[in-house]
Amino acid sequence: MAEGDSVANRGIRVRLDDTATESDIGALRKWLEREKPLDELVRAGELRIHEQRRTDETGSPMGAGMDIVMVLTGAAASTVFQEVLDRVKRAVTAWRDNRREVENGESPGARVEPVNTDDR
Numbered sequence: 001m002a003e004g005d006s007v008a009n010r011g012i013r014v015r016l017d018d019t020a021t022e023s024d025i026g027a028l029r030k031w032l033e034r035e036k037p038l039d040e041l042v043r044a045g046e047l048r049i050h051e052q053r054r055t056d057e058t059g060s061p062m063g064a065g066m067d068i069v070m071v072l073t074g075a076a077a078s079t080v081f082q083e084v085l086d087r088v089k090r091a092v093t094a095w096r097d098n099r100r101e102v103e104n105g106e107s108p109g110a111r112v113e114p115v116n117t118d119d120r
Helices: 022-034 036-043 074-079 081-102
Strands: 010-016 047-053 066-072 110-116
Touching: 010 022, 010 081, 022 036, 022 047, 022 066, 022 081, 036 047, 036 081, 066 081, 074 081, 081 110
Parallel strands: none
Antiparallel strands: 010 066, 010 110, 047 066
């Protein structure tokens, strides 16, 4: 077994509610990608951020039906997971506050939660 094979990937899912648009999903993803600690992990190859179609819900016709999934790999998966989860929660809150100030209407609701992942 190669080094790191026994370390499972850990994931974080960010799900906006059905009031979110595709534009909201893209804007939030870009916001997360610009967060310095997250950007550093991406550059080091220890974090992947991507959009994924919802698999457990069909979503409403008005909703975007997409999640943002962040996968921590290798050693980072176990050593910094809680720190990254907390950072993502704060970043999503900051994005929602910013969106409320620059766009009309209420920001979409958001859930940030750990998820089991395979190597996506």
